[in-house]
Amino acid sequence: MAGNKGLGRGFASLMGLNDVEEFTQGTLTDTLNPRSDDAIVAIPLTDIDPNYEQPRKTFDEDALNELADSIKLHGVIQPIVVVPIGKRFMIIAGERRFRASKLAGKTDIPAVIRHYSQQQIKEISLIENLQREDLSPIEAARAIKVLMNEFNMTQEMAADRIGKSRSAVANTLRLLTLSDEVIALIEKGRLSAGHARTLVVVPQESQYKLALKGCDNQMTVREMEKMVREFLNPKKTPEKSPEETKELRELVGNMQRAFATKVSARKGRIYIDYYTTDDLDRISKMIETWMNVEFRDKDAD
Numbered sequence: 001m002a003g004n005k006g007l008g009r010g011f012a013s014l015m016g017l018n019d020v021e022e023f024t025q026g027t028l029t030d031t032l033n034p035r036s037d038d039a040i041v042a043i044p045l046t047d048i049d050p051n052y053e054q055p056r057k058t059f060d061e062d063a064l065n066e067l068a069d070s071i072k073l074h075g076v077i078q079p080i081v082v083v084p085i086g087k088r089f090m091i092i093a094g095e096r097r098f099r100a101s102k103l104a105g106k107t108d109i110p111a112v113i114r115h116y117s118q119q120q121i122k123e124i125s126l127i128e129n130l131q132r133e134d135l136s137p138i139e140a141a142r143a144i145k146v147l148m149n150e151f152n153m154t155q156e157m158a159a160d161r162i163g164k165s166r167s168a169v170a171n172t173l174r175l176l177t178l179s180d181e182v183i184a185l186i187e188k189g190r191l192s193a194g195h196a197r198t199l200v201v202v203p204q205e206s207q208y209k210l211a212l213k214g215c216d217n218q219m220t221v222r223e224m225e226k227m228v229r230e231f232l233n234p235k236k237t238p239e240k241s242p243e244e245t246k247e248l249r250e251l252v253g254n255m256q257r258a259f260a261t262k263v264s265a266r267k268g269r270i271y272i273d274y275y276t277t278d279d280l281d282r283i284s285k286m287i288e289t290w291m292n293v294e295f296r297d298k299d300a301d
Helices: 002-015 061-074 095-103 118-130 137-150 155-162 166-177 180-187 193-197 204-214 221-232 246-259 277-300
Strands: 040-044 080-085 088-093 108-113 263-266 269-272
Touching: 061 095, 080 095, 088 095, 088 118, 095 108, 118 137, 118 155, 137 155, 137 166, 137 180, 155 166, 166 180, 166 193, 180 193, 180 204, 193 204, 193 221, 204 221, 246 263, 246 269, 246 277
Parallel strands: 080 108
Antiparallel strands: 040 108, 080 088, 263 269
């Protein structure tokens, strides 16, 4: 919990909100300068636009309705943060509160007006969203990638910036190496990030087929890991013996009678057992006799 509080203070410092306290909506517009930084002002919802570079593209409808119900009862407890764009304002942080306020039937919303450069706007928008838990795994991965590319950050730098471990950032970024079909399953909520990460080591052409077996909670992450291991390291199929034909059985039977010992056929080979040196001598002499007869017959021809 301490780490989260520290993270919150760090973000507040980045946003310039360290001195902003909770307030009661509708009491501030008469006492605060609407254009001064750090002042909390009521801005008409019709004058505000969402941030077109908002990393989060989907918002949970049920969660928004719950927030709207809360706003109807208590108002917006925490102001959103906006920047002036001409005569309008663009949201930097708080789009959920903005959307929920519309659902709640509000006409304005408390906001803090800040003045940022385009680079600061992008960085703050990314970091603000990445520090929230409701960003989807793919949205988070794409946002981290943009943060690194736009601001020349290493994984370690990005991790420190958003308050995550480097390994967590690396694991999130790995999701972007998956095939488009698997990424679509994650975005639809059918495949969790944990299940999806097990597929990173699988060739892309095989990922979707395996993903379908694990999506919709059909198996645990451990079970999926096992499935992937078995896919990558398949057990060798035992070599099948040639089908035992009637002719083969007859041949084995004739040899057993001729040699007076056990004869068997396995995996394309015929085995003649001997138990003593006398057995071996007898079998050897029989074979020599047959060979001599065969050679004499050939010479006669």
